[in-house]
Amino acid sequence: MPRALDVLAIGNINADISFFVEKAPAEDSEVIASDYEVFSGGSAANFAVGVSRLGLKAGIIACVGGDDLGRRAVTELDKEGVATDLVKIESAEKTGVVCVIVEGGGGRRMVAYRGANSLLAAAAAEGLRKAETKFIQLCNVKKDVLKEALRLKGSATVSFDPGGASGELLPDDLWGVDILMVNELECAAITGKRWDLGADAISRVVGKVVVKRGARGSLLIEGGKKYWQEAYDAKVIDTTGAGDAFDAGFVSALVKGFSPSVCMKWGAAAAALKIQRRGARVALPTEVELTSFLYK
Numbered sequence: 063m064p065r066a067l068d069v070l071a072i073g074n075i076n077a078d079i080s081f082f083v084e085k086a087p088a089e090d091s092e093v094i095a096s097d098y099e100v101f102s103g104g105s106a107a108n109f110a111v112g113v114s115r116l117g118l119k120a121g122i123i124a125c126v127g128g129d130d131l132g133r134r135a136v137t138e139l140d141k142e143g144v145a146t147d148l149v150k151i152e153s154a155e156k157t158g159v160v161c162v163i164v165e166g167g168g169g170r171r172m173v174a175y176r177g178a179n180s181l182l183a184a185a186a187a188e189g190l191r192k193a194e195t196k197f198i199q200l201c202n203v204k205k206d207v208l209k210e211a212l213r214l215k216g217s218a219t220v221s222f223d224p225g226g227a228s229g230e231l232l233p234d235d236l237w238g239v240d241i242l243m244v245n246e247l248e249c250a251a252i253t254g255k256r257w258d259l260g261a262d263a264i265s266r267v268v269g270k271v272v273v274k275r276g277a278r279g280s281l282l283i284e285g286g287k288k289y290w291q292e293a294y295d296a297k298v299i300d301t302t303g304a305g306d307a308f309d310a311g312f313v314s315a316l317v318k319g320f321s322p323s324v325c326m327k328w329g330a331a332a333a334a335l336k337i338q339r340r341g342a343r344v345a346l347p348t349e350v351e352l353t354s355f356l357y358k
Contacts (some may be wrong), residue, residue: 066194067145068118068317070218072186072211073106073201074179075124075139076158077131077202078342080302084166090174102138103160103343104179105225106200108142108303113199113311113334118317121145123189125178128153132178148189152178166231168298168337174226190214197221197317199309205230212238223309228252233267241270241316242311249273272329275310277303282326291326294334294355303342308333311352331356 063233081095086234094261106122113119122144126132128151135157155178163171165324183206190198190211198218200211202225211220221241224231228248236242236252242264246257252262258281263285273281275293282289315325331352339345347355 067121068119069113069197070193070195071106071110071199072123073203074104075107075126075135076104076160078103078160078162080162082164086163086171103342105306108306108342109201110308111142113314114143115346115348116314117349123148123186125152125181127155127157127178129157141265150185162302164300168301170302170341185246185312186210187291239268242268243272245274248291276287285302287321289326291330298337300340301337304333304337307336
């Protein structure tokens with residue numbers, strides 16, 4: 063039986079193959095990469111590691127293939143203290159893979175192969191019936207997984223970062239979500255409005271709306287009140303996973319009972335620490351590292 067958890071992540075586990083280039087190639091052209099690395103990734107997996115490093119009991123519902131990449135991904139999550147009891151091994155599938163092209167300024171473009179991740183809806187329904195958790199974080203999942211989570215959430219708080227699935231959502235799809243975490247483009251995609259007007263509209267449906275704006279900071283709308291947070295100065299090496307890091311910082315502070323303004327600081331600090339190193343997960347901070355950064 064899975065152990066009681068502070069936070070349960072639901073979403074993708076991937077292998078990330080990152081190529082580092084000065085500039086991404088144009089159509090029908092080639093560029094030479096200065097380096098490449100293979101990382102464990104996937105938004106839900108990154109988030110789960112992030113909150114685990116920040117002192118919470120974390121678990122994950124996800125699917126991997128019956129291949130070496132899947133076994134490696136689960137082993138690494140186990141080493142990070144993330145409960146993997148609810149990870150399904152789909153022996154007939156391949157583990158998801160993302161090709162990440164990281165440009166000189168730290169921006170990135172991605173090509174994703176979903177593989178076993180495409181079977182997440184059934185795994186989510188099965189896992190949520192077994193799980194005991196106070197908080198559910200949905201990471202880059204389709205509408206069918208969101209509906210299953212809302213149907214089976216019990217008394218848990220549900221936070222949703224739709225990522226690339228934002229384009230299939232409307233504000234009315236978010237009834238029952240307690241926290242929505244999006245960037246400006248995702249907010250606009252859900253509402254059809256400019257991001258700030260869209261955030262206001264979504265706040266009439268969702269109790270807490272967080273908009274992540276990269277170097278321009280972030281915004282939380284809660285109970286009609288707005289909390290603005292500036293981004294911290296950091297040398298940008300690789301922005302892959304910065305949103306996952308922000309989510310982990312914000313949620314960890316929230317679960318620990320901190321104020322909205324402190325939650326925003328934790329999110330911004332976790333993102334700032336992450337973007338200074340390659341890969342989505344390597345630089346995710348511990349609580350000591352994060353608080354040292356904030357209060358140095």
